[in-house]
Amino acid sequence: MRITNSMMIGQLMNNLNKNLKRMENYQYQLATGSRLQRPSQDPVGITRSLQARTELSKVHQYKKNVDDAGAWLTQTETALTEMNSLIVRAYELAVDGANGDKTPEDRQAIAREVEELMNQLLEASNASYAGRQVFGGYNTTEKPFEVLDDNGQSYLLYNGQRIANLSDPNSQPIIPDGIGSERIEFEIGSGVFMDISMSGTDVLGVGNDNIYAVFHELYDALNDGTDADRVNESIGKLQFQQQEILSHLAEVGGKTNRLDLIKTRLEMDEMNYTEIKSQVEDVDHEKVIMEFLMAEIVYRSSLSVGARIIQPTLLDFLR
């Protein structure tokens, strides 16, 4: 092939340009830490990276949801534990009050303590987490449990509905359908929901089995002070309710364990997806620096060869 000057210069410029472009690419990668400027640089990779980004965004959200669910359950657990200790104390007092040696005055003194326990129980059943009611079902803003005095009768209200007549333990109020069936669910995985709410009626019961109603009945019996058998009746109910609370505690504990497990899995997912994303998008610095250095050598040598090749012509050697 015949070599001409313009051809040589043209080729040289093309090649210099290519080499420079390669260096520019490595420089960009190193400066930004990102391997891709445009999706077309790695069409297969970009799909994986976008997928990983989506999954990461989901995993982050699920992790947040799991944390929130966990905090909510911890609050529930605290309230349940408190209720349990209140029942234990009420049980001790009932046993003490049922003792035939006690005078009515003694029993009335015990009743005072039971009254205090009742207040504490009401507080525990209106427990809230971050301003939201734990046992209220869909009612998250108002205290679910209230005591209402109406025509000399005392009622226990749940979300505004009468669930127990405190003055008359033998009357069973009409319980509205569907009460306590509301479930607040958090999504803790793709399509995986966890019911984190615990309905107040499930926990405390309705009618004269309701713990508060039982406490109230115990209080009335002690305050009356004359009937030890009536006090005795409460003991059995308290034992039964304690079992209930303990089984709810076990349920919360089970859910907490499940959350821990899910969280571990989410963390592993997070690691995997971060790795995939990083593999596609992030620069392998050692590799790119090596490649940059190689490109630099090529560029430098093409410059030096170019400088020598375009200078001399026959002209330099003609006298």
Added chain:
Amino acid sequence: MRSTFYGLEIARKGLFASQKGLDVTGHNIANANTPGYTRQRLVTSSIEPGTGGYGQFTYTAKGQVGSGVTIQELSQIRDKFIDMQYRKENTALGEWTTRTDALQYIESIFREPSDAGLNAVLADFFTDIQEMAKNPESKEIRALVRQDAIKLTETLHHYHDQMIQLQREQDTAIDITVNEINDIIKNIRDLNEQIFRFEIGGDKANDLRDKRNVLVDELSSLIKIEYYETSDGKFRVDINGMVLVDHNKYQTLKAVKDVDNPAGEGLDNLYSIKWSGTNIDVAIGGGKLKGYLDIRDGNSPDRMGIPYFVKQLNTFAGALAAEFNRVHEDGWTLPEGDNESRTGIEFFTHERGQAFDPSLITAKNITLSQDIIDSVYNIAASGQEVDMAHPDKQGDNAIALRLAGLRDAKTLPMIGSFENFAKRLIADLAVESSHSQKMLEGQQILTDSLEVNRLSISGVSLDEEMTMMIQYQHAYAAAARTISVMDEALEILINRTGLVGR
């Protein structure tokens, strides 16, 4: 019988030829860097004895010498076959160049992967809805949902506007290119005439031909052409069999804004390319013009252009609005002040105050409904009526959960899954753009190598010209010396002969 001054005549011809040779060398060197310049060579031949009228008897004599040198022509060293190949590939190069540029621009419009692309904005939106599901009574979180919904719609608007802007630029480029083609063909026509007139005397119009070749090169990058030169020196350029330039006649093109925009209704008409003075469309088989047209009009997966991407975005926006509204309309709003809890509320719409019709939704017009703009409490998160007088339902998050669940839905009509659809759009674009870049790269290498071949044949080599120069210089000196010798011989003959004994 040889004439007395015959030798001087031969030497004179030698001098002239060498001088001419030096001129040609000078011309070549002067144009060593002129684009499109084809090196020229002086073609000489010897004159056989007895011609030129110097000795009518010479044929009969023995040992006759020729009568010197004559200039045959000033020829160009050029390979027409390589020209043809080069122009064919140059047409493809022009097409891939414009296509690649445009696709890369579209890639930068989509800004992926980044925290500002459609995928990221969509993820943010769904994340907010999850938060709302956990805390449906919170005004702050509802405001966040609305804010990110606005961000999502604005991202779609932005994509749409940028696409249409790019399309407009491509359209303008088509008009400009048509004018460029018209300029070139007028120039070719003028050159045709000049070359023909120049060459009618038998000379070669080398430099004019160089100019014309450059123009044909340029033309070949703009549009696919066929061209040939008849044996009587008339040059013709066709587009798909229709005459563009035929020697000294030409037919220009015109761009007429009469094509409906395939990217959607209500957009400006686009240019079509017609033969001037007719209503016949020009068949465009390649070149930059085809690149612009394909990007501007491409509407199918095997010919992706702006309308294709706009339609995908419209599909996405339509499905987003339809699916979201479908679930949202089942929900109940949170009452605020005197407002009661309501149901059947739309989340997205195409025009506030108009009845919602999912088929009218586009990436350009998708927006939040008036209800959502009025109050964030109108985001319907609850699955049942919420009555603030008996505040026991505001924690209901059933609809919020269903809205969040749309993220994982895989079988939505039209698009399957929101995020997969958005990802596939980017993946399609990436594959198309990368394919185009690879084609361009290959085409560039091909045209470069043809260009190298061409330069190898036609380019000026300074070393070669120097060598030629020395060659001619020596020849000139030698011819001059021959004259001196002749002169000396004549001197002897004329001034010193017959002086014996004087």
